[in-house]
Amino acid sequence: MTEEFDDKLDRAARQLATEIAPERDLWPDIATAITQPRRSRWTPMFAQAAALVLLVGASSAITYVSVKNDSQPVVSIEPELVFEQTSFGANYNLGPGFQDARNSLRAELDVELMRLSPEARTNIQENLDLIHTAISDINVVLEKEPENVLLQQMLLRAYREELTLLSRVGGLTRNLTMRNDI
Amino acid sequence: MEALLTVAGSDYSRGMANADTNIAVDEQAWILKAQRADARAFEVLYRLHVDKIYGLCLRMTGNVSEAEDCTQEAFIQAWNKMAKFRGDSAFATWLHRIAVNAVLGRIRKSKREQDRIQAVSDVQPARVVTGDTGELRDLAAAVDRLPERARHVFVLNAVYGYSHEEAAGMLGIAAGTSKAQLHRARRLLMQQLEEQGFTA
Numbered sequence: 001m002t003e004e005f006d007d008k009l010d011r012a013a014r015q016l017a018t019e020i021a022p023e024r025d026l027w028p029d030i031a032t033a034i035t036q037p038r039r040s041r042w043t044p045m046f047a048q049a050a051a052l053v054l055l056v057g058a059s060s061a062i063t064y065v066s067v068k069n070d071s072q073p074v075v076s077i078e079p080e081l082v083f084e085q086t087s088f089g090a091n092y093n094l095g096p097g098f099q100d101a102r103n104s105l106r107a108e109l110d111v112e113l114m115r116l117s118p119e120a121r122t123n124i125q126e127n128l129d130l131i132h133t134a135i136s137d138i139n140v141v142l143e144k145e146p147e148n149v150l151l152q153q154m155l156l157r158a159y160r161e162e163l164t165l166l167s168r169v170g171g172l173t174r175n176l177t178m179r180n181d182i
Numbered sequence: 183m184e185a186l187l188t189v190a191g192s193d194y195s196r197g198m199a200n201a202d203t204n205i206a207v208d209e210q211a212w213i214l215k216a217q218r219a220d221a222r223a224f225e226v227l228y229r230l231h232v233d234k235i236y237g238l239c240l241r242m243t244g245n246v247s248e249a250e251d252c253t254q255e256a257f258i259q260a261w262n263k264m265a266k267f268r269g270d271s272a273f274a275t276w277l278h279r280i281a282v283n284a285v286l287g288r289i290r291k292s293k294r295e296q297d298r299i300q301a302v303s304d305v306q307p308a309r310v311v312t313g314d315t316g317e318l319r320d321l322a323a324a325v326d327r328l329p330e331r332a333r334h335v336f337v338l339n340a341v342y343g344y345s346h347e348e349a350a351g352m353l354g355i356a357a358g359t360s361k362a363q364l365h366r367a368r369r370l371l372m373q374q375l376e377e378q379g380f381t382a
Contacts, residue, residue, distance in 0.1 A: 005372050012321050013340035020237035023246065026254050027228055033254070034261045035221055 102159075105166035112169050124169055131162045213273060217264045224264070227273070228257055234274055235281045241337040242285045244326030252288055256281040282338070282352040289330065324374040325367075332367035335360050340367075 113121050138155045145151060209230065215223030235256055240249035259280050267276055325333060325341075331353075338349035339360065350360040 002372070005376075006368055009321075009368060009371060009375075010340055012318060013336070014343070015318055016241070016322055016325075016341050018237050018241075018342060019233035020240055021233050022236045022250055022253065024250070026232065026236070026250055026257075027225060030228065030254050030257045030261075031221065031225070033258045034224070 102163060102166070105163065105169075109166060109169060116169075124165070127165055128162070131158055131165065134158045135162075209273060210269075213264075213267065213269075216261075217267070219264075221261075224257075224261055231274060231277055232257075235277055238278060238281050238337070238342065239285055241322075241325065241341055242282070242334055243288075244333070248288065252281065252284045255288070256284040259284060278342075279352055282334075285334075286353070320375060320378050321371070324371050327374065328367055328370055331355075332363045332370060335363035336367035336371075339364050 113124065116124070135155065135158045138151055138158060142148065142151050142155065209227070212223045212226045212230075216227055232253065236249055236253045239252040239256070240246065243249050243252060256277065260277055263280070267273065325336060328336060334353055335349055338344045338352060339346060344352070346357045346360040346364070350357040353360070355363075
């Protein structure tokens with residue numbers, strides 16, 4: 001009974017129309033879509049943020065070299081670190097490990113900066129400012145495109161750069177590994 | 183544009199009136215032009231294949247509006263991917279794969295399937311025009327009521343004749359899953375259709 005039904009069902013299924021004309025002409029909408037220039041997701045602000053992240057990376061490396069060779073005791077400064085609150089959309093979250101490491105490094109920063117020369121401190125402050133500008137700019141674009149994965153990755157990279165810079169200043173890299181949980 | 187369409191249509195009609203070989207040759211010529219970003223050539227390909235693609239989308243979604251959207255999405259994607267078409271498979275098969283992806287992508291974006299079914303039942307016209315008559319119309323309606331996965335497998339395998347391996351490849355599932363879903367579809371269809379006198 002079942003096999004007979006299946007046979008009849010298969011025969012009937014093969015008779016169902018496979019070519020069906022749409023009730024309206026779908027071409028005009030398609031023509032509009034394929035002839036319009038595609039909107040680039042690489043907006044000027046997006047590009048600016050990306051350039052900032054790259055700049056931060058290069059600048060951090062220079063700072064590292066500078067800090068590494070600097071051991072002069074100097075007067076303390078009061079760095080004004082303003083950390084951006086941000087949302088990473090649905091794809092990323094800042095892990096608790098990242099937050100802990102960041103808080104710890106921030107607490108150490110004052111002490112560590114006192115050991116550096118004014119030139120090195122200025123260099124570090126400029127780099128931190130660059131990173132915070134990048135984070136701020138990316139956040140502005142992220143508000144408009146909260147699900148943009150590339151932007152989220154750029155923001156994460158900026159935070160990683162900040163973490164790397166802080167850890168280099170404190171000479172704490174031995175206690176840190178690259179965070180994969182953020 | 184209208185005149186150009188007429189010319190293109192005439193070429194296409196002449197190809198249809200001749201042999202399959204001529205159609206294939208004509209199609210190949212249009213494909214090459216479309217790959218060079220010739221939108222008019224792509225329109226010819228659209229008109230050549232739209233009934234096949236819309237039919238597939240309509241069978242898979244069971245809804246006119248969604249089928250129209252999926253058809254348009256499939257052709258837009260096809261346009262964007264034209265350069266990647268190398269002729270390893272028939273152009274129609276290549277389009278079918280893109281259309282199946284368009285349907286699956288649309289479903290992924292939609293809310294829960296139950297919501298979709300409810301929404302569809304609210305807005306769907308009483309009768310979808312498919313050209314099916316009599317028992318075939320009952321069968322088509324029963325297929326539309328199948329659960330999503332079972333419906334997709336049944337449409338690709340039983341209606342369009344794709345093997346389990348081919349259907350599984352299109353749907354991103356295992357061939358064994360395709361077989362299981364076909365079995366499930368048949369049992370559900372039997373339950374529905376026997377009540378309407380569709381018996382062996």
